[in-house]
Amino acid sequence: MRRRDFLKAGLSGATAFGLSGLTVLTPRRAVAGTVDVDLVAEGTFKTMADGISIFTWQFNDLNGSGPGALSSGLLVTEGDTVNVTLTNNLDRMINFVIPGVIASSPSVAPGGSRRYSFTAPPAGSYFYTDAANGELGRAMGLAGPLVVMPADGSRSLYGGGPAFDRQYTLVMSELDDRLNNAIYTGQSYSMDAYEPNYFFANGLSYPDTSTDADTVVAMDVGENVAIRFINAGAIIYPMHFHGYHVKVATRNGMPETAVIDKDTVMVDVGECVEVVLPVAQAGIFPLHTHYVPGVTASGSYPNGGLILMQAS
Incomplete structure (x- = not known):
């Protein structure tokens, strides 16, 4: 994984997980890589802007974190093999899906773990979530961003697409x-x-x-x-x-x-x-x-x- 401390560098440093916004510039490479991720679905209390503490769910990345206060976020390059090990510490069945990429998947029982593997899709922006509980999973906080960068290492939204600084x-x-x-x-x-x-x-x-x-x-x-x-x-x-x-x-x-x-x-x-x-x-x-x-x-x-x- 390309993690928060590594990715916080500015773009002038060649790589950033715009964590200055969960974003990255990746070096050109000839072959796809492998990304291993350990996620834990768990309950936690989150303090609101008005000081109220509210119980929420989250995907917690044991090896890193997402942007801002998000507890998880994946950054990969198109064509990468991504292995996600999901441990379920909630009180109900959940699963791991990526709308537009993984429509359905086997569920994980409370207290259990399951490995999900997929090939990183074309460069773009995605998110992963739980579909076993319908909208409830997202409403309770089970979601994390997935950013896929172009395989050619370009500063663009996709190969040959709009360029950015x-x-x-x-x-x-x-x-x-x-x-x-x-x-x-x-x-x-x-x-x-x-x-x-x-x-x-x-x-x-x-x-x-x-x-x-x-x-x-x-x-x-x-x-x-x-x-x-x-x-x-x-x-x-x-x-x-x-x-x-x-x-x-x-x-x-x-x-x-x-x-x-x-x-x-x-x-x-x-x-x-x-x-x-x-x-x-x-x-x-x-x-x-x-x-x-x-x-x-x-x-x-x-x-x-x-x-x-x-x-x-």
């Missing part, structure tokens, strides 16, 4: 504390009643997003910056840019055929959208979901999925 990955998610409390106390809960009241980018809420290197989009005038939006939650995220327009490059790995300038990009449930931001002016500007509750913490503003872009 820097790149960031922003995983959007949320929770409904009524659901989380029901799961913690062993009560029933219907996703039909799902109405989230806490919102996150890379597991963080504003103002924490404004001080973490993984969620502050730092850039220079004249650069092209790639941003990978991954919707790992259960609601839609219309991501709105102040100060800039972006060009949508791909949706779920499919290149956009009609590329126009936008200041708001819709990221549907389960969708991965890659955009390119031409940095035209210096300054500090917000990037946030246009879903108004999404920039609050249980109604308190400003919190939630609010990110700062800083250009010099």
Whole structure:
């Protein structure tokens, strides 16, 4: 694995898991590699922006971590062989799937482990999650980003695709504390009643997003910056840019055929959208979901999925 301490280096250092956003530039290589990962599905308590502690689920990477406050995140090169050993420390069956790559897989019983192997798909943005529990798994936090870099080692979203100077990955998610409390106390809960009241980018809420290197989009005038939006939650995220327009490059790995300038990009449930931001002016500007509750913490503003872009 290419891990957090290794990947925090700037792009000028040749490799980064834009952890300055969960992103990387990989060296050119002639043959595919092998990536071994150990994930533990577990319950934990997460402190919200308003100080409330809420029980959540997470994939915990025993060998590294994801961007921001996410406990896991995979970075590979297309063609790699990826071996994921998943240990289930939850109270119910779960599995490991990657929408668009692995549609279904055998489940892991509570207390058990299972190895999942797959070949890294074409370069792009993906996420892995649990499908055995439907939307409940994602709503409780069982999701992690998967970034696949081009095999040719280029600074592009895919071989021959849009080039960039820097790149960031922003995983959007949320929770409904009524659901989380029901799961913690062993009560029933219907996703039909799902109405989230806490919102996150890379597991963080504003103002924490404004001080973490993984969620502050730092850039220079004249650069092209790639941003990978991954919707790992259960609601839609219309991501709105102040100060800039972006060009949508791909949706779920499919290149956009009609590329126009936008200041708001819709990221549907389960969708991965890659955009390119031409940095035209210096300054500090917000990037946030246009879903108004999404920039609050249980109604308190400003919190939630609010990110700062800083250009010099």
